[in-house]
Amino acid sequence: MNDVRPVQIRANKSERILGIEWSDGHSSRYPFELLRAGCPCASCRGGHENMRAEPDEEVFSVKLGDVPETRLRKIEAVGAYAVSVEWEDGHHYGIYNWHYLRALCPCEACRQK
Amino acid sequence: MLAGSVGLTAMLCFLCFGVFWLAVPSNPAETDNAAFIFTVIPAPTLTATPEGYLTPTPTQALVSADGIAVGAYVQIFGTEGQGLRLRSGPSTDFPPLFLGLEAEVFKVEDGPKLGNTYTWWYLVAPYDKTRSGWAASTYLSLVEAPTDVP
Numbered sequence: 001m002n003d004v005r006p007v008q009i010r011a012n013k014s015e016r017i018l019g020i021e022w023s024d025g026h027s028s029r030y031p032f033e034l035l036r037a038g039c040p041c042a043s044c045r046g047g048h049e050n051m052r053a054e055p056d057e058e059v060f061s062v063k064l065g066d067v068p069e070t071r072l073r074k075i076e077a078v079g080a081y082a083v084s085v086e087w088e089d090g091h092h093y094g095i096y097n098w099h100y101l102r103a104l105c106p107c108e109a110c111r112q113k
Numbered sequence: 114m115l116a117g118s119v120g121l122t123a124m125l126c127f128l129c130f131g132v133f134w135l136a137v138p139s140n141p142a143e144t145d146n147a148a149f150i151f152t153v154i155p156a157p158t159l160t161a162t163p164e165g166y167l168t169p170t171p172t173q174a175l176v177s178a179d180g181i182a183v184g185a186y187v188q189i190f191g192t193e194g195q196g197l198r199l200r201s202g203p204s205t206d207f208p209p210l211f212l213g214l215e216a217e218v219f220k221v222e223d224g225p226k227l228g229n230t231y232t233w234w235y236l237v238a239p240y241d242k243t244r245s246g247w248a249a250s251t252y253l254s255l256v257e258a259p260t261d262v263p
Contacts, residue, residue, distance in 0.1 A: 008149060008150045037208065044210075046211055046212035064208055069201060075153060
């Protein structure tokens with residue numbers, strides 16, 4: 001799974017969904033709420049001591065709603081290994097690398113692994 | 114003879130430059146990112162406003178039943194060591210900014226506001242202004258002002 005990479009990334013601000021087609025054929029659909037709740041930056045994870053390569057399990061049950069914190073302002077590629085996201089509240093510290101994004105996939109198959 | 118040599122040299126130079134030009138990508142970053150297709154679909158310009166919390170009217174008391182008020186100092190308690198999330202707004206609808214530690218002391222600088230059945234206060238750590246956010250009063254207890262606040 002370490003070699004799995006996106007072949008297509010599509011951020012749909014109307015549907016509030018980030019869609020990723022992976023090189024192994026898997027499709028992931030991330031609600032913006034989940035992306036924000038799973039922001040991997042040190043501030044959102046409660047300090048550097050809590051930084052891990054995978055998201056915390058609790059982010060899958062957080063309900064944030066349609067608020068500035070979950071409205072995507074900008075998304076950019078970071079080199080060829082990650083994307084960075086800026087939200088409408090100005091938060092822009094999260095860098096979502098491929099490994100983290102794949103671990104954040106909310107589909108039933110991925111959650112049961 | 115001399116003209117032939119010059120012509121041959123010029124042709125070799127031209128061929129070498131052409132091969133070099135084809136071998137070097139015009140922009141390495143573009144080459145890296147070309148591994149995937151990146152698309153952003155914009156949203157309609159009309160956006161919703163956050164709901165789910167209320168701002169107290171001037172007639173409401175600004176001191177809660179547990180004595181917490183703007184200017185007071187509070188301590189996080191009752192989280193069984195897990196700490197308390199301080200959020201960007203006065204409701205659990207807002208994302209956590211950081212985890213306040215059990216027994217950590219904060220100064221109350223705004224509130225109260227009502228959201229998700231909790232009363233919320235805006236707290237600022239007296240020693241680090243960057244540690245600030247909204248916290249539910251359920252896990253706060255009133256303490257005396259620290260004597261060594263700068």
